[in-house]
């Protein structure tokens with residue numbers, strides 16, 4: 181009988197594999213951070229000789245969720261300023277605090293964001309911020325997968341005097357993390373409204389040269405479109421297309437103010453979209469045409485955006501809100517069904533991170549999984565597990581979070597860092613913001 185490191189026994193196993201198998205009970209054979217086998221529990225018990233068993237018999241096990249657009253460090257701004265328009269919020273409340281930022285503040289804020297992600301079932305994220313080197317160090321400490329890069333702006337940030345320095349920092353990170361199992365690098369071109377054509381072209385060049393994903397906020401609001409038309413004579417998607425951006429492997433956050441022809445262009449380019457329902461609703465940015473994106477075969481993922489515009493780093497909340505908002509805006513209760521939403525949070529996220537080994541529990545895929553406690557009252561009774569994951573679960577039913585076969589969170593405890601010590605550091609963050 182072949183040996184495996186761990187045999188996971190799950191009360192219910194939602195695989196997200198090609199057949200979308202749901203097995204009750206199901207099992208997973210794991211070794212070297214990968215899934216070797218997935219199937220009915222009795223079959224795997226007869227097939228594998230494990231060195232250890234992980235009994236999750238009263239749990240619902242599914243692939244770890246992928247947060248395709250985050251600013252994890254911004255936990256330090258959570259709840260500072262709500263209920264304001266985007267540009268006023270960004271320039272009046274967020275940018276002034278960010279102008280004083282330090283790498284230490286970013287590291288602590290990021291670790292808090294990653295703690296929340298692991299606690300609520302996220303195992304990978306695509307992150308954009310200043311001092312992104314400190315973000316990636318926090319991700320290494322927390323243990324989750326993170327694809328990040330220094331945010332590139334057309335003006336000085338606290339971390340970089342100009343766009344050239346931000347791109348040099350990104351290049352440095354790409355060298356530092358080349359071949360890393362969990363940390364990857366993207367070119368984070370902030371947006372069309374915070375950069376110039378020359379900066380966007382330089383970002384594209386670096387993405388193509390180093391074969392890195394190109395991650396950008398795009399077509400977030402009608403204001404952005406109006407400004408792009410005024411300054412560059414084109415709408416944001418066309419402006420980026422003309423600059424050659426779509427030649428890179430693009431992940432665009434938001435993509436709210438787009439028309440049918442622009443969706444065709446994005447679909448033909450192979451771009452992925454990170455949909456951020458909470459942020460879009462909170463800032464009244466509008467509803468991204470997600471149903472139209474899915475009809476075209478565009479890869480659509482879910483993101484939390486930053487905790488200043490959400491205010492959570494919880495993908496379960498994004499799943500529920502995504503499913504509901506598109507029904508409300510379309511007037512069609514069949515729009516964006518639960519299965520499509522779970523696909524966005526798993527397989528869509530893998531597409532956005534350009535990480536095809538994530539998003540499903542099947543042989544050869546990463547052993548990134550989460551387990552929800554089926555004893556919780558809001559998960560009973562259960563007829564359709566995917567319905568519960570999207571409409572009933574909050575994320576706080578997560579009892580175990582595993583990345584690459586390593587348990588990073590279990591029953592209130594983080595395995596790699598001291599959460600109580602982190603909470604004491606978070607108090608200093610508040611003093612920094614108010615000071």
Ligand SMILES: [Zn+2]
Pocket residue numbers: 249250251397433485486
């Ligand atoms: Zn964002």
